[in-house]
Amino acid sequence: MSARAALPEGVRVLVRGWLHGNTTLLDAGGASVVVDCGYHVGSGELRAWLGEADARLGHVLLTHCHSDHAGGVAALEEQQPRVWASVASRALVAEWDERGLWLGHSGQELPRFEVHESLTPGQILRLGPWCIEVLATPGHMSSALSFYLPELNLVITGDALWERGFGLLDPWVEGEGCFQGAATALAVLARLPSDTLVIPGHGPPFLGLHHAVGIAEQRLERLRHDRREVRRQILASGLGFLKMARPELGAAALAGAEARLLEQHPL
Numbered sequence: 658m659s660a661r662a663a664l665p666e667g668v669r670v671l672v673r674g675w676l677h678g679n680t681t682l683l684d685a686g687g688a689s690v691v692v693d694c695g696y697h698v699g700s701g702e703l704r705a706w707l708g709e710a711d712a713r714l715g716h717v718l719l720t721h722c723h724s725d726h727a728g729g730v731a732a733l734e735e736q737q738p739r740v741w742a743s744v745a746s747r748a749l750v751a752e753w754d755e756r757g758l759w760l761g762h763s764g765q766e767l768p769r770f771e772v773h774e775s776l777t778p779g780q781i782l783r784l785g786p787w788c789i790e791v792l793a794t795p796g797h798m799s800s801a802l803s804f805y806l807p808e809l810n811l812v813i814t815g816d817a818l819w820e821r822g823f824g825l826l827d828p829w830v831e832g833e834g835c836f837q838g839a840a841t842a843l844a845v846l847a848r849l850p851s852d853t854l855v856i857p858g859h860g861p862p863f864l865g866l867h868h869a870v871g872i873a874e875q876r877l878e879r880l881r882h883d884r885r886e887v888r889r890q891i892l893a894s895g896l897g898f899l900k901m902a903r904p905e906l907g908a909a910a911l912a913g914a915e916a917r918l919l920e921q922h923p924l
């Protein structure tokens with residue numbers, strides 16, 4: 658069974674519904690660390706939240722560079738944090754590879770930003786008092802990372818693991834290897850202690866890591882063998898995202914977005 662758990666001292670999480678990936682703040686009075694930043698339309702709210710915490714921003718770590726996780730980075734640039742992402746994510750951002758960044762998925766918008774530092778799986782980062790182990794958790798995005806803080810017994814999983822599933826798998830963009838990638842990510846996370854607190858990319862933090870991995874493995878097994886269902890989820894998610902991000906759009910615009918998604922994801 659999953660259960661809610663208190664966050665360790667110095668850790669805060671901003672959970673804002675499905676349009677915005679969660680933001681985690683690791684604050685210990687010095688240069689603080691932010692993991693993921695939400696979608697760009699919520700940048701004002703993000704800045705206000707950081708201001709309320711009176712956090713002096715030193716570093717931004719990205720689990721991956723999709724618009725709902727990296728959208729707020731540009732708005733934090735005035736505080737001059739060092740921005741960290743995986744080597745491959747950094748390259749996608751440097752080249753501004755719109756396909757690789759999934760910006761074709763229903764016209765998602767991502768203000769341009771710069772990544773300053775590369776992260777490699779297995780790396781142990783020491784930022785202020787925080788010890789952060791970098792884990793490779795591909796699948797949803799082949800260059801995605803999770804961040805494990807062994808001293809706090811906490812893992813930040815992005816879209817590799819949620820309480821009931823994980824982020825979309827899109828073999829049309831990420832390649833057929835995304836299914837095996839997701840399996841690898843779940844195996845990596847399953848090796849962590851069962852009482853590890855999980856801060857997922859969407860939804861509230863939870864306990865019950867191994868239970869969640871079991872749910873995700875079952876879902877992955879279904880998706881592996883059902884390409885129509887994979888595409889149905891991409892359509893539903895793309896259109897759902899668009900409706901949340903741009904509620905003013907009418908039926909014709911939504912139908913146009915659906916047609917583009919179908920064209921990009923032929924069966």
Ligand SMILES: [Zn+2]
Nearest residue numbers: 721723816824
């Ligand atoms: Zn994502």
